[in-house]
Amino acid sequence: MSELVLVETADRIRTIRFNRPEKKNALTQDMYTAAAEALETADGDPSVRVSILTGADGVFTAGNDIVDFTQRPPEFGEHDTPPVRRFMMALLNAQKPVIAAVDGLAIGIGVTLLLHCDLVVASDRAVFKTPFVDLALAPEFASSQLMPRIFGHAVAAELLLLGDTWNAQRARETGLVNRVTEPAKLEETARFMASILAAKAPTSLKASKALMRAPAESIEARMDRENTIFASQLQSPEFAEAAAAFLERRAPDFDKLG
Numbered sequence: 395m396s397e398l399v400l401v402e403t404a405d406r407i408r409t410i411r412f413n414r415p416e417k418k419n420a421l422t423q424d425m426y427t428a429a430a431e432a433l434e435t436a437d438g439d440p441s442v443r444v445s446i447l448t449g450a451d452g453v454f455t456a457g458n459d460i461v462d463f464t465q466r467p468p469e470f471g472e473h474d475t476p477p478v479r480r481f482m483m484a485l486l487n488a489q490k491p492v493i494a495a496v497d498g499l500a501i502g503i504g505v506t507l508l509l510h511c512d513l514v515v516a517s518d519r520a521v522f523k524t525p526f527v528d529l530a531l532a533p534e535f536a537s538s539q540l541m542p543r544i545f546g547h548a549v550a551a552e553l554l555l556l557g558d559t560w561n562a563q564r565a566r567e568t569g570l571v572n573r574v575t576e577p578a579k580l581e582e583t584a585r586f587m588a589s590i591l592a593a594k595a596p597t598s599l600k601a602s603k604a605l606m607r608a609p610a611e612s613i614e615a616r617m618d619r620e621n622t623i624f625a626s627q628l629q630s631p632e633f634a635e636a637a638a639a640f641l642e643r644r645a646p647d648f649d650k651l652g
Contacts, residue, residue: 420456509535512603517580520561
């Protein structure tokens, strides 16, 4: 892994940390490659149940490194997979939950990547801004579709067209952020949330995430899809352990299932 992206796995939680604070964690293509690899390998690593994306003290990420992208512009051809797209696809397709812990600046993709995380906790000094139009660019990471769907068109336009700056409270009110905390408690809060997820039945957790992220379909089709997974889980060792734990009034231990 790049020294600009630090990766640590402990207690079934993988922490992926942008580590370029002197440049406000502006993301280079090498950093995208390292972060993508960390997410991709997490899905196949049984010791990982949850990933946390975070930055340095006081800054999540200032977005793309303009110099790096100017010197080595990514090509999005039919057969091209530039590092930024590899990262986008790794986060989009992550089977296991991903939590973002945001402190300080979250600019550009530092905001749009949050749309693809499962939970987001921010410090009360976090700042959110998507200045794509200000830079004569266009929205990315499907934000032009997801933001209007989540926030409504008018609110999404504040970010994507006006380029407004949101504080943590505004981000919380709109649903971009789940929880707001003091900077000193940010990572503690994120790890606490991750530990709750890490203790849950892993197959059930992945299936539930996949259902929530699946494309829209008819109510009947979704019910049928859910019922199929529900029936499968009823026959699983995970459910047997959860039911036994419930009857025995103890916490389930899914680690012993392998």
